[in-house]
Amino acid sequence: MPVGVSREVEDLRLVNLTKQFGDSTAVDGISITIPAGSFFALLGASGCGKTTTLRMVAGLEDPSAGQIFIGEKDITQLRAFQRPVNTVFQSYALFPHLDIYENVAFGLRRRGIKDVDLQVKRMLDLVELSALARRKPSQLSGGQQQRVAVARALINQPDVLLLDEPLGALDLKLRRQMQIELKRIQSEVGTTFVHVTHDQEEAMTMADTVAVMNAGRIEQLGHPADVYETPHTIFVANFLGQSNLIAGEKLSSGEVVEVRAHGLGFKIPAKRNVAPGSHVVVGVRPEKMTVLDAHDEHKLPVGHNRIFGVVTDVSYTGVSTQYLVQTPWDQTIIAFEQNSIVGDRSSVGDQVVLGWAPEHTFGLDPAEGVTSGIHEGVSALESDPEA
């Protein structure tokens, strides 16, 4: 049963939104439309401007330029308490002097609603905390506090719910559980959720639209699978998951673009190539590759792209095995292989061939440099939830 929204929810629209702190630009002219009722994730490394964007939508930070609309209504000049927007804060920011019931009732009471009991109880049911209504926040576990923070925001039936790294303080297992919980709540209430996170896996599992932010701008926006399968910038290719990137020169255009690099030819479907000029960075995700002994090259389907090299490291990770392969031009290529093959795996020192379908290849503009986003991507992967 949907708990809240009976009225029409409207799109959230940011127009050329900009925020400067002194000389540095935290958010650099963002223009996006977030459709009503969607689960939208702003993904980026710390300092990329995602939290500042969120705080501007909440009204806790004044934009230096640009506008914020909900539907046709310009809310840029409204103060935080006048906006139909609520936030789940990173640290939850529960009121320590009020019990759970009063924390949840806070927003309703501030708007002068006298009879809050029914709504508060229904909200506490939704987040499964009815039994703890009279506890103080300090008596609750992290996961419970997080659910109170969600309930306290959602009870107001905001047009937009903002979530600022809401799962950052939870341990991994609880985080997975809360991800599912939040998705369930979102589908029940139908409110637009804007979720800020540096955890790419979280963004991809939860959101129907992901926007990857870098240095105050949105690098790419789309369905998580599309963004992952077809990154449009080197930053996205490296930040969202891992990519093997090889710089080359375009030989021919047409339905299929042919690129030559280090004496090898690579094919990319033209619609997957975003490089405007003749310099093209050929990209492929590690799990798209097949690892074969060099003698078995003939087993690769005709027309597949291929790279030869020597295995320098094999790591068995349970579900898959990760190979590091050194190419003749001294680049290390990463390949994942599902542990479903029967027989021997390649081992360190083996001459191997890596093959993959042209449809799994993407072409990028080398302007940024091939390491863009690598450091951030790695730090996001390894980030400690306690940090």
Next chain:
Amino acid sequence: MAPVMPAIANTPNIAEVSQRKSRVAYWLLIPGLAWLAFFFVVPLVTLFMTSLQTESTTSPGKYVPGFQLSNYTDAISEYWPQFLRSFLYAGLATGFALLIAYPLAYFIAFKAGNWRSLMLVLVVAPSFASFLLRTYAWKTILADDGAVTSTLNSMHLLPDGRILNTGIAVVAGLTYNFLPFMVLPLYAALDKVDYRLIEAGNDLYGSPQQVFRKVTWPLSMPGVVAGTLLTFIPAAGDFINAELLGSTKDKMIGNVIQTNFIEFRDYPTASALSFALMAVILVMVLSYIRRSGTEDLV
């Protein structure tokens, strides 16, 4: 395993060690307890004994040990106006100090930025001059021919045409002298208030006034309680401000106690008044703390 055994046997057992440790903790208490015993408990008992003494029948003016409870009733029935005035002045001074100190402490805690330390030093700085000296300075500031009085007079704001030697001057002096004791605990409490809670209050439809009433104020309650107590208690027993800034009609209970001790040498009455003052303040403080419910706060 076997060779390890003798080593274990040689070390004193754990219970013994922890017992010795807790004994050390008690030894550490001794200097403090001794101080309290000599300089608080003994004088308090002496004071109480003195408050019950009777005048000697053989040599008038001398007092002998006794159990004269009428010392209390006589003292209170004679000096109740000064008693009431003490609590009135101390209450007013505490109220004004809170009104002045709260915005100041709020500013230092949330808005002062790099100026924070300097402002805190400035709050405490007047205390480097002696209490007496500062009160004398107020005599000059509030003097009949001074700038403050003449300005207020030109606006016809003073009913008596003067400030010095009125209750206003006494309350002003008390407010000024005890202000740092109000500012510092308030600052400490406000500094602990997480600014994100105020943001959360704004986010949840609280106007700035509502957020102050429902979030900031309750969270600063420990500071309010500490500050009002640290101001009210010494202000209620103070005699210097009333002595220097007030007239004979503005005397507080501190002045009466001082006069009885030093001038009249009526030790039982002075002691009885002191003891009664302490008792009344103690009762007031306890009921105040209970009513403001601070035990509940973080």
